[in-house]
Amino acid sequence: MDLMANTLLAAGASPAMVHATEEAEQFIQLANALLINVGTLSPTWVESMKVAAHFAQKAGKPWILDPVGAGATAHRLEAIMQLMKLRPTLVRGNASEIMAVAGAAGATSKGVDSTAESTEALEYGMQLARTYGCIVAISGAEDLVTDGERLVRVANGVKMLQSITATGCAVTALAAAFVACAPEDPLLATAHAFAVFGLASEVAARSAKGPGSLRVGLLDQLYGLEEQQVLSGVRLRD
Numbered sequence: 001m002d003l004m005a006n007t008l009l010a011a012g013a014s015p016a017m018v019h020a021t022e023e024a025e026q027f028i029q030l031a032n033a034l035l036i037n038v039g040t041l042s043p044t045w046v047e048s049m050k051v052a053a054h055f056a057q058k059a060g061k062p063w064i065l066d067p068v069g070a071g072a073t074a075h076r077l078e079a080i081m082q083l084m085k086l087r088p089t090l091v092r093g094n095a096s097e098i099m100a101v102a103g104a105a106g107a108t109s110k111g112v113d114s115t116a117e118s119t120e121a122l123e124y125g126m127q128l129a130r131t132y133g134c135i136v137a138i139s140g141a142e143d144l145v146t147d148g149e150r151l152v153r154v155a156n157g158v159k160m161l162q163s164i165t166a167t168g169c170a171v172t173a174l175a176a177a178f179v180a181c182a183p184e185d186p187l188l189a190t191a192h193a194f195a196v197f198g199l200a201s202e203v204a205a206r207s208a209k210g211p212g213s214l215r216v217g218l219l220d221q222l223y224g225l226e227e228q229q230v231l232s233g234v235r236l237r238d
């Protein structure tokens with residue numbers, strides 16, 4: 001939650017972390033997007049997630065799902081599939097998570113970490129996007145963003161991001177902010193969020209000594225990225 005909120009603030013967005021069911025409806029009115037991250041599930045939180053997704057839908061606001069650890073346990077997958085029924089605008093996970101949500105037989109994971117490459121999950125991700133009419137984003141060495149027909153590949157990023165917890169959660173949060181700014185094209189908004197996040201990590205990695213300083217540098221770079229750096233540094237392809 002710390003990294004997600006600070007990623008959003010560094011990028012100029014305005015996060016609020018809300019768990020109480022009682023607050024869901026009013027917060028949705030204030031927000032331009034809702035992000036639901038199932039990282040630390042508990043029965044009461046699952047209930048408030050469903051209520052919040054329902055209100056976002058009712059208010060016509062984009063809502064984004066991060067299916068953390070889908071497939072690690074049956075309970076987690078069940079909660080995630082119930083949320084999927086409430087039609088998220090975007091689902092972002094690592095390859096193992098997307099394969100589990102898509103119902104891939106024998107999908108494996110290492111808890112909340114992936115045991116597969118994003119490209120291995122591509123067909124599952126495209127099918128998932130078609131089934132639920134949503135955007136699906138699969139993070140990895142190459143990030144893949146699809147609506148089931150179109151596909152955008154993002155090459156920005158550094159491998160050491162895998163050694164900082166919640167960088168996947170943080171890039172989903174950034175995608176939620178980008179989708180809030182461009183709700184008419186959530187696919188391109190998401191792809192650009194990945195590119196900007198990855199680019200910031202590349203610049204930060206040049207002077208990082210390890211994951212600790214990379215984490216700090218990533219926030220600094222997200223805060224300070226210049227337009228020209230973004231225009232020349234993003235690596236997106238169809």
Ligand SMILES: Nc1ncnc2c1ncn2[C@@H]1O[C@H](COP(=O)(O)OP(=O)(O)OP(=O)(O)O)[C@@H](O)[C@H]1O
Pocket residue numbers: 068093094095112113114139140141142143156157158159160161162164165166167168169170171194197198
């Ligand atoms: N091998 C890699 N090379 C470059 N960038 C990578 C690589 N693997 C992941 N990334 C980047 O790291 C970030 C986190 O992606 P990852 O797939 O590790 O998410 P995750 O497993 O959901 O993370 P977490 O659960 O810690 O939030 C993304 O921005 C992704 O583009």
Ligand SMILES: Cc1ncsc1CCO
Pocket residue numbers: 038039040068112165166169
């Ligand atoms: C480590 C961890 N455990 C639950 S959520 C989370 C953050 C990365 O997904």
Ligand SMILES: [Mg+2]
Pocket residue numbers: 094112113114162168
């Ligand atoms: Mg990870």
